[in-house]
Amino acid sequence: MPPQASLALKASLRRIERRQSLLAFALVAPLLLFLLVNFVLPIGLMLYRSIDDPEVRAALPRTAAALDAWDGRGMPPPAIAALLVDELGKANDSGDLSRAANRVNYDINGLRSLVMKTARNLPTAADGDAAQALAALDGRWGEAETWAALKRATGPTTSFYLLGALDLKRAATGEIQALEAERAIFLKVMARTLWIGFCVTVFCLLLGYPVAYLLATAPTSVANLLMILVLLPFWTSLLVRTTAWVVLLQKDGPVNGLLQWLGLIDQPLRLIFNRVGVYVAITHVLLPFMILPLYSVMKGIAPTTLRAAVSLGAHPFVAFARVYLPQTLPGITAGTLLVFISAIGYYVTPALIGGADDQMLSYFIAFYTNETTNWGMAAALGGVLLVITALLYAVFSRLAGQAGPRWA
């Protein structure tokens, strides 16, 4: 072939290839755009909210600027008090002031009412020095801690929420210290979330492994029938299953009735609005997620390997532990991580079946978003949960060898 012709052929091939990949990207583009707007952007927005601190700056811009310039030691210069009085007078009756008062209240309980009260009873010019007039109105304006909290809230960004999510706070002097014991709840909630996830994963593995083995080794007709028993709850609405457990586990529900009828107990057991109910319901919801990956791995293991080990003289338990179990490890990894990652994000089931001491991280995220509208705290807790999930998923991808399914 003459060189020009070969070059022309190469160029035309390249052109076709480029057109092909352009077409491929054009097909993917709508979905990509959709996910960027409705998934990536929202999560970015949530993460940004966890450090965003606009409320006080919006309501009292000049006071905020003056507080920025102050070094935070002792009492602020009197000029700041005068600025505050002036701006409170202008901001009164606006939503901005109410939001700013909420923000400082997250830091020190009671500051919301102090700010709102002060805005309603502002000292006039006739009262003389603004700092003294404020302190006369309420003693807390004479305390350095009040002004330090105001300074901490001036933004534009803050570590307040993220530190709070880890039960930490920034002291007036700027160093990080532990939150007071009665306000430090989130480390406990995190530990509880991980512990519930761990327990549910163990229960699912203990219940799911034998069932998956049975499904993988039973004759096809039996296995197909039994598989329906696994798939039916898998397909049933989460709310239906949770509702059903609420009905079943009630004080005078069927489970207690059966146990009493059998004579196993005299008094009805407390099975709901406590940890027992949470374990039962979440394990039930996630059990198919353990059984299905285990089953698909076990289906590919020749049963003859086990028989060969036994016929060569191994005790059946030894044969199982040394020959069969190692071959099922990929299924165990996939199942446990799938169950664990799902369990730590659960919200609805613990909210309906658990008591106050059984609520997990998700509950507090929803609580701060919907009930108290402390969006900064909700965002910070969401960030923590996202980081935990991402770390677990990274482990999962590493162990599974390849992220996600094969894209053929």
Added chain:
Amino acid sequence: MSAPYRTRGEIVWQIAFRIFCGLVFVFLVLPIAAVVPLSFNAGQFLTFPMPGLSLRWYADFFASEKWLAAVSNSFGVGMATMLLATALGTLAALGLARLKPRPRAAIGALVLAPLIVPVVITGVGVYFLYAPLRLTNSYLGLVLAHTVLAIPFVVLTVSASLANFDVNLWRAASNLGAPPVTAFRRVVLPVILPGVVSGAIFAFATSFDEIVMGLFLAGPTQRTLPIQMFNGVREEISPTITAAATLLVALSIALLVTIEMLRRRTDRYMQKARPT
């Protein structure tokens, strides 16, 4: 399983194993097996033994404006989610199949991410974005949020059916002069159709079952069935809820059977298509 020579220990072990598995199966179906009969209870209380059978709780359900509104909301939002997710997901799966491995893996990971990120996180983020846009308390916002959660299933099922498809057939059709749309309709679509329909059903089921996004985004007008049930269980659990639950179980069975039939159809098709 059927080894001829077994010691007594092995037989005892085998029996214990089967009893254990039997109990796990009972655990798996117990909630459904209990709720369905209770919905036909003639009495007020959700306990066995039941005083008699009646359809009064179904009558209650179909007479309640709240429940009927929830049913129509769930179907409406579910259908809209299904259409949007199936369109976006099918196109993307077709594109992904033609991409080079590296961009394919990266985009694939993004598409699957909504399955892995806890829904509460996505829900809070979407709420922060939609609130200033006035998309909270609106059907549109709910459909968009459900579509995010439904898309991974569509892409997965369509990609799986494309895995069995020889892309050269598509190229051949184009080379033989078929316009792209014709080549797609006559060559590609018949092969991937079961995957597309499965994906659509998954998308519908995802939306129909979704509650967390709903709790963040739906106002009183947009209340779906799961939200209505959530509120019902929270306030006071009445037997009407068991009637609603039974209707939902019936719907799940219908969807499960449809998916299973589609899967078998694909299997048969692939067996026939395999060269002998």
